[in-house]
Amino acid sequence: MAARPPSNDIDDEPDIVEFGIAALDARTEERGVSFPVTSTELASAHGDVRVAVDPAGHEITLREALARCDREEFSSKQDLLNALHPVLEAERESSSGILGRLWALVPL
Numbered sequence: 001m002a003a004r005p006p007s008n009d010i011d012d013e014p015d016i017v018e019f020g021i022a023a024l025d026a027r028t029e030e031r032g033v034s035f036p037v038t039s040t041e042l043a044s045a046h047g048d049v050r051v052a053v054d055p056a057g058h059e060i061t062l063r064e065a066l067a068r069c070d071r072e073e074f075s076s077k078q079d080l081l082n083a084l085h086p087v088l089e090a091e092r093e094s095s096s097g098i099l100g101r102l103w104a105l106v107p108l
Contacts, residue, residue, distance in 0.1 A: 019052040020088045021081050027062070028077055029052060036075045039066045049093070053088050058095040 018026055033042065046064030048068045068087045074080040 017052070017055045020092060021055050021085055023052045024062075024065075024084060024088065025077070025081060030079070033077070033080075035077060035080070036073060037080075038073050039069065039071065042066055042074075042080075051088065053092040053095060058092070060091045063098075065091070 004016045028046075031046050031049065033046060043063045043066050047061060047066070049062040050059040051062060051065065052059050065084050068090075069083050071083040074083060
């Protein structure tokens with residue numbers, strides 16, 4: 001059996017950038033948001049949370065996203081994620097500009 005070589009502090013794994021729903025999911029976990037919850041309660045307690053909407057790092061606050069959402073109450077985290085998905089996607093599309101739209105067309 002061979003021993004694992006010591007780490008040289010170089011991480012061969014690619015950095016993972018969370019944005020959109022994945023970022024929102026992570027932020028709600030970090031903040032310990034409990035459900036059911038209303039938009040008003042979320043905005044009051046967690047409205048300052050910044051959520052990345054694209055890999056370039058453009059962000060929106062939870063308060064801004066909730067203001068653009070047509071829902072007032074969320075029964076579960078999945079309910080919140082589903083309701084805010086169109087809002088985060090619209091923000092991503094508006095912030096990406098022409099270059100971002102061209103990159104989106106290129107298959108990787």
